Amino acid sequence: MIFDGHNDVLLETTVEGFLDGRGEGHLDLPRARAGGLGGGIFAIFTPTPGDERDPVPRAGGGHDTPLADPVPRPAAAAHSAEAAALLRALEEAGALRVVGTVAELDACAADGTLAAVLHLEGAEAIDPGLEALERWHAGGLRSLGITWSRPNAFGHGVPFAFPSSPDTGPGLTEAGRALVDRCNDLGVLVDLSHLNEAGFWDVARRSRAPLVASHSGVHALCPSSRNLTGAQLDAIAASGGLVGIVFAVHFLRADGEEDADTPAATVAAHVRHVADRVGVDHVALGSDFDGATVPDAIGDAAGLPRLLDALRADGFDAGEIERIAWGNWRRVLAATWG
Numbered sequence: 001m002i003f004d005g006h007n008d009v010l011l012e013t014t015v016e017g018f019l020d021g022r023g024e025g026h027l028d029l030p031r032a033r034a035g036g037l038g039g040g041i042f043a044i045f046t047p048t049p050g051d052e053r054d055p056v057p058r059a060g061g062g063h064d065t066p067l068a069d070p071v072p073r074p075a076a077a078a079h080s081a082e083a084a085a086l087l088r089a090l091e092e093a094g095a096l097r098v099v100g101t102v103a104e105l106d107a108c109a110a111d112g113t114l115a116a117v118l119h120l121e122g123a124e125a126i127d128p129g130l131e132a133l134e135r136w137h138a139g140g141l142r143s144l145g146i147t148w149s150r151p152n153a154f155g156h157g158v159p160f161a162f163p164s165s166p167d168t169g170p171g172l173t174e175a176g177r178a179l180v181d182r183c184n185d186l187g188v189l190v191d192l193s194h195l196n197e198a199g200f201w202d203v204a205r206r207s208r209a210p211l212v213a214s215h216s217g218v219h220a221l222c223p224s225s226r227n228l229t230g231a232q233l234d235a236i237a238a239s240g241g242l243v244g245i246v247f248a249v250h251f252l253r254a255d256g257e258e259d260a261d262t263p264a265a266t267v268a269a270h271v272r273h274v275a276d277r278v279g280v281d282h283v284a285l286g287s288d289f290d291g292a293t294v295p296d297a298i299g300d301a302a303g304l305p306r307l308l309d310a311l312r313a314d315g316f317d318a319g320e321i322e323r324i325a326w327g328n329w330r331r332v333l334a335a336t337w338g
């Protein structure tokens with residue numbers, strides 16, 4: 001069984017589409033069942049209005065994507081409330097259960113119900129006074145990315161660039177530091193994917209919870225700004241945390257190209273790098289289904305077994321694969337949620 005650290009299915013789907021499976025995108029209930037997907041972190045993401053920015057090639061090779069504009073809080077709050085209502089409608093329809101404790105996650109695993117963790121990808125819907133954080137937590141929020149790849153009141157997301165260091169700007173704001181503290185108090189996971197390196201180190205110094213990057217890759221294998229350096233991987237492991245390896249081909253391939261003709265072994269190579277550097281307990285999966293171009297060799301949620309085959313071919317044994325696929329996420333959620 002697989003726990004997947006990041007999907008964007010709420011951006012696109014409907015209750016009927018998710019239940020029936022219409023073959024669109026990467027994820028719906030029939031394909032989750034076919035692929036052995038038992039649970040995942042379901043992201044609520046507010047796109048930058050009118051943003052259709054493509055990567056701009058550099059003269060000497062590589063590419064940069066212009067930094068997305070900030071999203072005003074009222075727009076993010078309205079969009080996020082709609083997406084949360086869709087998640088609850090999926091729950092009402094019996095497609096999944098929104099879980100807030102590890103006991104609930106275990107119960108889903110035991111009875112074959114798809115478990116969904118409610119996540120905000122970027123804290124734009126949260127006010128700097130953090131009153132909305134309390135309301136979102138009461139409504140089931142258990143995971144929060146401080147930023148997407150754009151600035152907000154709390155920190156600075158990393159712009160998409162290749163090749164590029166993730167060290168692209170200043171760290172957390174004062175409100176951002178208070179947000180980390182309050183997430184720790186409430187037992188909300190703080191997700192580091194999309195945050196720039198200075199922000200990462202601010203969280204690493206401050207947070208009392210395991211460090212988590214839900215959907216990132218290894219910078220040594222693909223030098224994208226979105227990926228983690230060796231020092232960042234070391235810090236994640238030292239905290240007892242994990243990195244969910246993303247399936248987005250442009251964060252996996254050594255050439256940084258958005259080319260779906262990429263083998264599942266390329267995802268496995270990122271898993272292997274983290275396991276060899278810091279231990280198999282600190283690596284898991286974070287697909288970015290319905291949010292990115294994934295390898296044709298995996299295709300969609302129904303293709304997850306082909307990734308497990310690639311991990312097996314890479315030499316991981318059954319016990320290690322169980323931790324990568326499920327156990328590591330379960331351990332970190334338990335430690336974070338309390």
Ligand code: ZN
Binds near residue numbers: 121193194215288
């Ligand atoms: Zn993302």
